Amino acid sequence: MPDELNPRHLRARLLQLAGLIGVVAIVVWLAPGLGSLRTRFEHASAGWLALGVVAEVFSTLSYVVIFRAVFCQRMPWKISYQIGMAEQAANSLLPAGGAGGLALGAWALRRGGMSVDHIARRTVAFFLLTSLANVGVLIVFGLAYAVGIFGAVPAPGLTYGFTAAGIVATAVTLALPALTARIAGRRGRRPPATGRVKKALRATTDALGDGVRDTILLLRQRQLAVAVGSLGYLGFDIAALGASFAAFGHRPAFAVLVVAYIIGQIGGLLPVPGGLGGVEGGLIGTFVLYHVPVAYASVAVLAYRALALWIPALLGSVAFVQLRRTLRAEEQPAVVCQPLAEPIELMRLGRTRDATSA
Numbered sequence: 001m002p003d004e005l006n007p008r009h010l011r012a013r014l015l016q017l018a019g020l021i022g023v024v025a026i027v028v029w030l031a032p033g034l035g036s037l038r039t040r041f042e043h044a045s046a047g048w049l050a051l052g053v054v055a056e057v058f059s060t061l062s063y064v065v066i067f068r069a070v071f072c073q074r075m076p077w078k079i080s081y082q083i084g085m086a087e088q089a090a091n092s093l094l095p096a097g098g099a100g101g102l103a104l105g106a107w108a109l110r111r112g113g114m115s116v117d118h119i120a121r122r123t124v125a126f127f128l129l130t131s132l133a134n135v136g137v138l139i140v141f142g143l144a145y146a147v148g149i150f151g152a153v154p155a156p157g158l159t160y161g162f163t164a165a166g167i168v169a170t171a172v173t174l175a176l177p178a179l180t181a182r183i184a185g186r187r188g189r190r191p192p193a194t195g196r197v198k199k200a201l202r203a204t205t206d207a208l209g210d211g212v213r214d215t216i217l218l219l220r221q222r223q224l225a226v227a228v229g230s231l232g233y234l235g236f237d238i239a240a241l242g243a244s245f246a247a248f249g250h251r252p253a254f255a256v257l258v259v260a261y262i263i264g265q266i267g268g269l270l271p272v273p274g275g276l277g278g279v280e281g282g283l284i285g286t287f288v289l290y291h292v293p294v295a296y297a298s299v300a301v302l303a304y305r306a307l308a309l310w311i312p313a314l315l316g317s318v319a320f321v322q323l324r325r326t327l328r329a330e331e332q333p334a335v336v337c338q339p340l341a342e343p344i345e346l347m348r349l350g351r352t353r354d355a356t357s358a
Contacts, residue, residue: 048247049303052240056307059236060088060315063130066229070126070218071109071119073225082323083108089316092309102127104320111327117210120203124211125218128173132215133230135166138262141255142166150255154290162263173212180209237261237308241283244304250296252287260286280305 064084068075086108087101106119142163145153153159183205218226238261245251252260264283280301287297 043248044299044303045247045249048243052243052247052304052307053311055236055239055243056311057315059233059240060085060312062229062232062236063088064229065225066129066233067105067126069223069225069229070129071105071114071122073223079112079323079326082319082326085312085316085319086323087316088312089314089320092313092316108323108327117207120207121210121214124207125214128211128215129218129226129230130233133234134262134265135170137234137258139163139166139170141259145255145259150253154256158263158286158289159259174216176212177209177216180205240307241300241304244307245296245300247303248296248299250293250300252290252292256287256290256292260290260292 064081067084067087068077068080072080083105087105089101090104091101102123106123109119110116141150142159144150145156145159146163238258241261242251242257245257261283264286265279266282283301283305284294284297287301288294
């Protein structure tokens, strides 16, 4: 197990996260000049906040659904839940911009008998599919703004700039299989790579190309679990943010809520536990640019972030303990992913067909 995933370190991160949130709460409650924020917190609607909790729980469950659909469709739901939830706890607690969860999942899947190659390519596919929902929805809403479906866009430069960036990123991603195949063809005419760095670069290139191919194949198969998981993971999280706004008496336009949410989440890439500070600043700043009053944006985002951090952290921490027990109890851990032989073979056949048609 990677040292950063040691239960002792995760417990320490949980305490650190609690301390940081406690400091923020004390500042909001005692600092002069923040009376309006305190007033809004005191008059928050418990019903809407409870609805936000439910939405965030469904978001975490959607993550489990797409995790199972991408990595192993025959994996027992108990294992899928434990790994998927544990990944989300790592994402909330580790300062790795989401990479902590992927590292934990890779460790668990390898311990469960999955091959390194399959983990690598499906990790790329999983990342792309979960990101595709964000990018795809942003492009759709940006184009809808452009043709006037949602009326005048509050921040045209920001909206259209990120929409264009999403289109370019999608085009570059779709071009990766052809690029990696060309690199592999050139590499085949050279002596085998030696040295750790060259081998790592080769493995990374192969994983990127194979991961994009697997992503395209999973989309072509139109699996319901892939669509439900990726869209549910995004949609229920946005619903939790919308419920947080409603709890404090303000409801931004639906298009503003969606677009500002997706753009503001970029702050989560900062290397701090759970993106703490970066996501809040990104969301509040983006909503202000979209003409949402700063007081409402601040209280709603802070409430939403408390839900988005603590629900995955608590549920995932329990799931991580259960996962360790499950893997230890298996006399032959490889049986956890033994049915993977057929899906891997299908992917290989699909890749061969693609290469032949190319």
